[in-house]
Each structure stands twice: as structure tokens, then as C-alpha cells.
Amino acid sequence: MIFGFNTDLRVGNAVYHVQTEDRGDVNPVIDTTIYAKGRILHRRVNSYKEFLESPAFNPTALRERLEVQHRAIIDELRSGALVLEAPPAVSSPAAASPPASAGIQVQLLNPSSWLAAGTATLKLEVKSKGKGEAVREAAIQVTVTGAKGPVEFNTITDGAGHAEFSFPLSRMGPGGTDLVIRAKSSAGEDEIRYSLKPKARPMTS
Numbered sequence: 001m002i003f004g005f006n007t008d009l010r011v012g013n014a015v016y017h018v019q020t021e022d023r024g025d026v027n028p029v030i031d032t033t034i035y036a037k038g039r040i041l042h043r044r045v046n047s048y049k050e051f052l053e054s055p056a057f058n059p060t061a062l063r064e065r066l067e068v069q070h071r072a073i074i075d076e077l078r079s080g081a082l083v084l085e086a087p088p089a090v091s092s093p094a095a096a097s098p099p100a101s102a103g104i105q106v107q108l109l110n111p112s113s114w115l116a117a118g119t120a121t122l123k124l125e126v127k128s129k130g131k132g133e134a135v136r137e138a139a140i141q142v143t144v145t146g147a148k149g150p151v152e153f154n155t156i157t158d159g160a161g162h163a164e165f166s167f168p169l170s171r172m173g174p175g176g177t178d179l180v181i182r183a184k185s186s187a188g189e190d191e192i193r194y195s196l197k198p199k200a201r202p203m204t205s
Contacts, residue, residue, distance in 0.1 A: 004154030005070040006141060011077050016041070016084070017184075018077070019139055020070035021154050022062065028052045030069050033156070034077075034084065038137060038186030041084045044073060103129040104138065106183035106190045115169065115196075120144070122165040126157050126183045126190075134161030138185040144169065145178045157183075 034042040076082035109123040126135040179194040
């Protein structure tokens with residue numbers, strides 16, 4: 001399982017976005033990144049390879065480790081134990097108002113083939129509105145609701161503005177499954193939603 005936590009935190013006049021992710025079995029690390037206005041200010045990575053290979057490993061314990069690291073960094077920011085460079089302040093009222101074309105757009109590149117054999121493969125692209133330029137290091141959050149409740153996945157876009165997820169889709173709940181894709185950067189936010197409904201059972205006489 002891949003887990004993640006996201007928190008927006010104000011410290012003084014600065015607002016930080018704290019994101020903690022499990023990189024998965026292939027790269028078993030807990031990765032926490034702190035952003036401010038789209039810039040990466042701090043990163044902390046801890047391996048859990050030994051824990052993954054131990055008999056004590058289970059998804060619940062892994063999620064607890066993620067939360068402990070996430071909360072620890074938030075506490076360090078709040079207490080002043082972790083001091084980061086503050087994002088540049090807005091110097092004039094004109095700079096505070098983004099141009100009309102500002103904003104971002106997240107797009108699913110494989111809308112007709114993202115779901116196959118019970119596995120979701122999401123190929124995403126984030127671009128700026130207007131100019132259509134790639135948005136790198138945009139925070140991507142995918143939330144999937146199912147019979148066992150919501151599951152969340154997180155990552156950031158690469159230099160080309162691309163991100164990709166692949167995960168088994170959990171069993172649908174009575175009302176179906178909702179897939180919500182959110183993108184966030186200093187230039188703005190955007191989201192797209194998909195709803196899957198269970199097939200109606202044929203009526204029997």
C-alpha cells in the first residue's frame with residue numbers, strides 16, 4: 001500500500017505545504033517534502049527497508065510511521081526547531097494580483113484506458129493556463145472512495161509536468177467509486193473527478 005499526508009501550515013507570515021509519502025515496495029522510503037510558493041525548501045527521507053523485510057511489517061504500522069514523521073516535522077516548524085528560508089514577500093499590490101491567464105490545469109492523458117482489469121493507471125499532465133507551459137513540482141493528490149473508505153495517493157510532477165500512478169482499484173461501495181485528482185502549485189489549483197457506478201443487476205422474473 002502507498003500512503004501519504006498533506007498539511008498546509010502557517011508559521012509567522014509564511015505558509016508551508018508539508019507532504020509526506022511512502023514511495024512503495026520498490027523504493028521503501030518515507031519521504032517528507034516542505035514547499036513554499038512552489039519551491040522545495042526542505043526534504044527528509046528515511047528508509048524502512050529493514051522494517052519491510054521483518055515479520056513485524058504490516059500496512060497499519062507503516063502508516064503510523066508516516067504519520068509520526070509527518071507530525072514530527074510539523075512540530076519542528078511550529079516550535080522553531082526547524083528554521084527555513086521564508087518565501088519572498090509580495091512587494092507591491094500589482095504583484096499580488098496574478099494576470100488573468102494565471103492558473104494551472106491538470107489533465108488525464110489516458111482517459112479511455114486508465115482502468116483495465118481492476119487496476120487504475122493514471123497518466124497525468126499539469127500545464128499553466130494560457131501559455132500551456134509544463135508545471136514542475138506541482139503537488140498531485142489522488143483520492144479514491146470505495147467500499148472500505150477513501151484511499152489517498154500523493155506525488156509531484158516531474159520536469160515535464162508529468163506524473164503517473166498505478167494501483168489496484170478497491171471494491172466499489174453501494175454508491176460506486178469516486179476518483180478525484182487534485183493538482184496544486186504556487187500558480188493555482190485544479191481538479192478533475194470521475195464517478196464509477198456499479199452495473200445494475202438484470203431483473204429476474
